[in-house]
Amino acid sequence: MDFDPTGFTITKIRRHAKWLIFDLAPHGHILSHLGMSGSWQMSHAPLSEKHGHIEFIDKNKSEFGVLTYIDPRRFGHLYVLNDENFKKKEDSLPIDISSPDFDKEQIALTLYSHPHKPIKPFLLDQKAFPGVGNYMASEICARAGILPTRLAGDIEADEIEKMKAAMDVVISGAVETKGTTFSGGYRDANGSKGEGVKHLVVFYQYHCQMCLERGKVTKIIKTTMAGRGTYHCPVCQK
Ligand SMILES: [Zn+2]
Incomplete structure (x- = not known):
């Protein structure tokens, strides 16, 4: 002090x-x-x-x-x-994922320098992806169509572009909805449940919201990776 x-x-x-x-x-x-x-x-x-x-x-x-x-x-x-x-x-402080400098080249560089790491827990590494929280990591994989168990080195260029787009959506969602990111236990600063959960496609969802948009009903699969709850859609993610 x-x-x-x-x-x-x-x-x-x-x-x-x-x-x-x-x-x-x-x-x-x-x-x-x-x-x-x-x-x-x-x-x-x-x-x-x-x-x-x-x-x-x-x-x-x-x-x-x-x-x-x-x-x-x-x-x-x-x-x-x-x-x-x-x-x-x-x-x-490291470059935040919401910074314009955290572009697809930066994502590719980060992924390919740790090729053997499974993508979902790797997204939670704050030195690699500063600012990504647990729900965001599942959501980024889902929106990019990537299974959480895929290895960083196997993610292809077009998928990295989708990851960048997914990060932008997930980050803006967190900001618009009064900062789900900072709401330990998914509460906003007023103590109520964050609005953000409404926009989630897989995290804490029973059915995949991306499938539902196409009129399909797919059950979300919940697993644990590196001790953290992980959600994915077996149809949307490869
Ligand atoms: Zn789906």
């Missing part, structure tokens, strides 16, 4: 890979990494949540006056940084 942020104002909250960045006025930034189980919740009054660790309180008492960081497993990190240290930290 470079300084005590008491009395400072949060002017903007943005995302970079798995980090949330709070821009502060008059100066400085807070960096929050949610770890495995962290989440931020907005509320009218302070939460009685026993795992609430940090509270920001809006003295103007606007609609949602309290922002609380909750982390039952305490794997998250929080840094309060001055502008100079923040710049250094920001420069060291």
Whole structure:
């Protein structure tokens, strides 16, 4: 902690890979990494949540006056940084998958430098694909028509193009729907279930939503890969 942020104002909250960045006025930034189980919740009054660790309180008492960081497993990190240290930290963060620099060449380079890794768990490697969460990894494979067990080195050029398109859809979905990405347990910051689940084609689905659009009914197959729930359609994905 470079300084005590008491009395400072949060002017903007943005995302970079798995980090949330709070821009502060008059100066400085807070960096929050949610770890495995962290989440931020907005509320009218302070939460009685026993795992609430940090509270920001809006003295103007606007609609949602309290922002609380909750982390039952305490794997998250929080840094309060001055502008100079923040710049250094920001420069060291990997290119986020939502960045224009994360294009199909970057995806190809990443895949072909780890050819023996199964694609779905590999998508969760934050050094390789910063910002991809578990539900996103299943959704990207589904929308790109790739089985989650395929090896990175076997993904073909046209499939990489589909992966890029799928990433764009999944990322924009997460943003439009109030940030499903940051909603540990699929809640948005107001504590309600994220709208994002409505747009999912395989994750947490009983039937493949892509098949349904073509008038076909296909049961989704759920497996576990590297300890994480994985969903795929046996018809749409090869
Ligand atoms: Zn399908």
